[in-house]
Amino acid sequence: MTVSTVGPAAATTPAAKQAAGPRQAWRRLRHQPLTLAAILTVALIVVIAVFAPVLAPYAPDDTDFSNVLSGPTAAHPLGTDDLGHDVLSQLIFAARTALLVAGGSVLVAMLIGVPFGLILGYKGGWYDRLGSRVMDLADAFPGIMIGFVVIAILGRGVWILIFAIGLIFSMNFGRMVRAITLAERKKLYVESAHVSGLRNRQIIFGQVLPNLAGPLAVQAAVFLGNAIKVEAALSFLALGLPDDQPSWGGMLRTAAEHQVDHPLMALPPGIAIVVTVLAFNLLGDGINDALSGARSTRKARKASRKAARLAASTLAEVEQARLDAEAREQVPSTRDDAPVPVASSVATREALVTTAAHPEPVLSVRGVSIVADRPDGEVVPLVSDVSLTVGRGEVLGLLGESGSGKSMLAKSILGLLPPGVRVDSGSVTLAGDELVGRDERGMRAIRGKKLGVVFQNPQANLSPVHTVGHQLVDPLRVHHGMSKAAARDRAAELLDMVGVKDAAGRLSQYPYQFSGGMAQRVAIAIALAGEPDVLILDEATSALDVTTQSQVLDLVLDLRESLGMAVVNITHDLGVAAESCDRVAILYHGELLEVNDVFSLFENPHHPYTAALLAAHPTADREVDRLPTLADFVTADGEWIVR
Numbered sequence: 192m193t194v195s196t197v198g199p200a201a202a203t204t205p206a207a208k209q210a211a212g213p214r215q216a217w218r219r220l221r222h223q224p225l226t227l228a229a230i231l232t233v234a235l236i237v238v239i240a241v242f243a244p245v246l247a248p249y250a251p252d253d254t255d256f257s258n259v260l261s262g263p264t265a266a267h268p269l270g271t272d273d274l275g276h277d278v279l280s281q282l283i284f285a286a287r288t289a290l291l292v293a294g295g296s297v298l299v300a301m302l303i304g305v306p307f308g309l310i311l312g313y314k315g316g317w318y319d320r321l322g323s324r325v326m327d328l329a330d331a332f333p334g335i336m337i338g339f340v341v342i343a344i345l346g347r348g349v350w351i352l353i354f355a356i357g358l359i360f361s362m363n364f365g366r367m368v369r370a371i372t373l374a375e376r377k378k379l380y381v382e383s384a385h386v387s388g389l390r391n392r393q394i395i396f397g398q399v400l401p402n403l404a405g406p407l408a409v410q411a412a413v414f415l416g417n418a419i420k421v422e423a424a425l426s427f428l429a430l431g432l433p434d435d436q437p438s439w440g441g442m443l444r445t446a447a448e449h450q451v452d453h454p455l456m457a458l459p460p461g462i463a464i465v466v467t468v469l470a471f472n473l474l475g476d477g478i479n480d481a482l483s484g485a486r487s488t489r490k491a492r493k494a495s496r497k498a499a500r501l502a503a504s505t506l507a508e509v510e511q512a513r514l515d516a517e518a519r520e521q522v523p524s525t526r527d528d529a530p531v532p533v534a535s536s537v538a539t540r541e542a543l544v545t546t547a548a549h550p551e552p553v554l555s556v557r558g559v560s561i562v563a564d565r566p567d568g569e570v571v572p573l574v575s576d577v578s579l580t581v582g583r584g585e586v587l588g589l590l591g592e593s594g595s596g597k598s599m600l601a602k603s604i605l606g607l608l609p610p611g612v613r614v615d616s617g618s619v620t621l622a623g624d625e626l627v628g629r630d631e632r633g634m635r636a637i638r639g640k641k642l643g644v645v646f647q648n649p650q651a652n653l654s655p656v657h658t659v660g661h662q663l664v665d666p667l668r669v670h671h672g673m674s675k676a677a678a679r680d681r682a683a684e685l686l687d688m689v690g691v692k693d694a695a696g697r698l699s700q701y702p703y704q705f706s707g708g709m710a711q712r713v714a715i716a717i718a719l720a721g722e723p724d725v726l727i728l729d730e731a732t733s734a735l736d737v738t739t740q741s742q743v744l745d746l747v748l749d750l751r752e753s754l755g756m757a758v759v760n761i762t763h764d765l766g767v768a769a770e771s772c773d774r775v776a777i778l779y780h781g782e783l784l785e786v787n788d789v790f791s792l793f794e795n796p797h798h799p800y801t802a803a804l805l806a807a808h809p810t811a812d813r814e815v816d817r818l819p820t821l822a823d824f825v826t827a828d829g830e831w832i833v834r
């Protein structure tokens with residue numbers, strides 16, 4: 192079986208907002224007058240640069256030694272310089288140079304900095320520590336010094352200048368990309384990509400990088416402006432471009448030499464630099480606002496102030512209600528105040544047994560203990576000595592309150608335990624193959640192929656910047672070596688199988704164009720792409736409304752019938768367990784308390800904790816003043832009360 196994952200998440204990251212689509216970003220941009228002005232200015236400068244030979248009245252190297260430093264005339268509207276060059280023509284051709292140097296150096300900076308930051312952020316550990324020190328070291332040198340050194344070694348010239356400025360900015364890109372990647376790599380869509388069996392290279396460049404497009408666009412716009420300033424500064428110092436290459440910095444140098452007699456000579460190149468840099472900076476801000484959804488309209492500001500006032504008063508009411516309730520009755524919270532009973536080991540025997548209806552074991556967990564290694568050396572047990580067997584075609588529910596160890600157990604099966612957490616002892620076999628102790632390469636061959644996973648939040652599990660088709664095609668190509676066309680056909684079949692109408696047409700849509708229930712179906716389709724033996728649902732229906740939840744559970748039950756796969760359904764919802772599971776395992780404080788077939792569990796629970804859970808579940812046919820809590824099932828000494 193293959194592990195695939197699916198689930199919903201709030202799209203609050205820059206990447207997710209950007210995923211709301213370039214069209215949405217453009218709609219926001221259109222409401223930002225300053226950004227529009229910046230776009231027009233940049234477009235104008237680009238047109239001037241491209242058509243410089245047509246627009247400029249003179250060639251850049253035309254000299255008129257009989258007419259130097261002339262001041263504005265009909266033939267030379269902005270005058271001439273000390274060699275008789277036409278200043279207007281120089282200004283126009285220098286725009287070309289400025290854009291070439293700025294564009295080229297930002298490209299070089301990105302080519303160096305982006306992969307560097309991606310690798311540091313994604314790999315972490317030693318890569319990150321070492322790489323971060325390199326960036327600190329680069330930061331310790333003033334950027335202009337790096338430019339001096341490169342030019343001193345390689346000499347002057349356009350391409351050398353581009354390389355020098357690119358080098359100066361590369362670590363800025365590296366730092367930004369590292370920071371975002373550190374956050375992105377923890378997101379569920381990256382975990383899903385892992386689970387689908389994609390290689391690190393495919394995840395870094397295929398999944399994470401497209402999510403950085405928004406922040407990179409903002410950073411690139413700002414650094415285009417910065418590059419123009421650095422180019423001007425170096426050329427002003429006669430260290431940048433060769434003297435025969437028109438540049439705004441070079442024009443400023445000439446103006447500085449003649450500032451006493453001709454003080455206005457500095458104005459044309461100075462204004463050109465200020466306007467261009469300002470336009471790029473405003474463009475960067477505009478893109479940032481458009482991607483983050485910020486709107487500077489008065490209406491939006493008013494709406495946000497009103498929302499803030501409402502939120503403050505609601506919070507105050509909630510806090511007051513909580514204080515009143517506390518004053519009325521000192522109700523102990525189950526987790527904090529109830530004595531924690533020692534788990535009995537009632538269930539272990541039953542957990543190992545498969546049922547007559549599903550006699551062929553496919554997933555066996557034997558005596559698995561999971562621990563966390565704390566930095567101070569303490570070893571904290573998270574899951575203790577859990578044994579479970581799941582039969583082919585069976586749905587086993589893993590039920591327990593928050594923190595009981597359900598996810599850790601599932602992650603130990605998937606080989607995706609977080610750093611600092613490890614399987615201390617025990618064995619997990621899938622169709623006879625041992626999974627504990629496998630290296631990453633060994634697990635990659637299992638995840639996405641033999642084990643499929645669907646997580647809680649479908650929108651968070653799907654990459655916001657790739658189409659649904661792209662995300663389905665990837666695992667099909669990786670695991671089945673299909674051609675692109677064959678994988679696309681199969682992707683449409685899978686979508687159809689999970690009940691997405693017009694499957695072929697919807698392949699080219701993005702996750703945000705799917706409702707929560709439909710996105711969860713897409714996630715299930717991705718999980719099924721490898722034709723897994725076992726599908727793990729990690730709270731896969733918790734975020735859905737009751738009707739959609741029921742539809743998705745029905746779908747899973749149909750699929751396990753038709754595909755003969757086993758399902759491990761992790762949930763804290765008794766209703767979900769009752770609706771979908773053949774057997775249910777109860778976890779509490781990392782210990783397995785009971786495994787029972789679903790009817791016996793509800794009719795005749797073995798363990799007092801299970802009885803406590805059922806008793807605490809509100810039902811329409813019981814009228815009680817107060818539902819029992821765990822504390823009602825435990826003696827003051829921490830012993831279970833058997834009723």
Ligand SMILES: Nc1ncnc2c1ncn2[C@@H]1O[C@H](COP(=O)(O)OP(=O)(O)OP(=O)(O)O)[C@@H](O)[C@H]1O
Pocket residue numbers: 563573591592593594595596597598599600609610611612763
């Ligand atoms: N990265 C981690 N490092 C150390 N301990 C962790 C880590 N993640 C979770 N834990 C601890 O492991 C225990 C089991 O957590 P787990 O996430 O498996 O619970 P869960 O039953 O899945 O809860 P939930 O339903 O809230 O997801 C908890 O005590 C939790 O605090």
